[in-house]
Amino acid sequence: MHPKIVELSKQNQKKQIPNVQVGDTVKVTVRIKEGTKERSQNYEGTVIKIKGTGISKTFTVRKVFQGVGVERVFLLNSPKIEKVEVLRSGKVRRAKLYYLRERTGKSTKLKERMLSSQSTSEMPKEEVPEEGKLVEVK
């Protein structure tokens, strides 16, 4: 891809992209326009696929609604997506969870990922003082 396109699409991208991973149970808040009014709607389900790179990166959320499987594709960088909340992260061994489509009931449940591995990534970073500056030691 041409570097000018990369630069252009970076301007269009969100500063903070929600950290979504395959197997996560997420709640996506989407803005919906009805005539002149705007409201937000929640959509909850399991992430079964993450596809694409850069500005065209998408994720697919699957849920079973009234006995019918529903899959919705969201653009990660879309301004229509207000918020993505990760409710639970599942332990998966595949990049695409298409096997969930053939399963119903209890077998669609994913084992929860150990929280200890997550908590390390959420640890606040240590502040590195600038050179020549005096910093109080905690």
Place this chain on the structure above:
Amino acid sequence: MTKPLRMRPIVLAKKLGMTQYFNQDGDAIPVTVMELAENIVTEIKNDLKHGYASVQLGANIKKEKHLNKPKLGNLKKKNLPNLGYLKEFRIKPEESEKYKVGEPLDPSSILVPQEYVDISGISIGKGFQGMVKLYQKKRGPKSHGSKSYRQPGSIGAHTYPGRVLPGKKMPSRMGNERVTARNLRVVEFDKEKNILLVRGAVPGVEGTLVEIKPSIKKWNP
């Protein structure tokens, strides 16, 4: 009766590639990104000397060794850079004062956001192709022992006329020809960065020079 000639100015640009763009409503729209070429006016033709009025544009500055001597001589005489590509468009005789040799063309009159443009270029070559891809012919039957997979079928009658009629469509080279994509909407034009965004696809490979004109059907200046 011939229709009066529609005089449309041309801007030359380089196709960089495609990407996505979020508009104000938050919808993702497919856009082609183009970089405007130099668009230096190289010659202004007039009724008296040439028989018609037109403006010649130049783009694609090259090294001196990559141009032949007749082209170089023509450009050197007018003190112009080594332009590799020249393109002419007709104007009304009274408009010739707007242009000046050696100065870049102002594209802002053509590249107005939300207006439509026509873009021409040389399409991507697809090589030698059969009837199915080239002319959207149907394939033969799949059952009853049929061996007709993607064949062209009959190409004419028997003893009379005893020959294949001229112009019969047959498998041949596809693509690599001049194509015009009409009614493409200008999404954005950044004058500082020299970048143009147009909704939809534009003919040609990335890096090719394309011509941009106001749309013939949807532009009423």
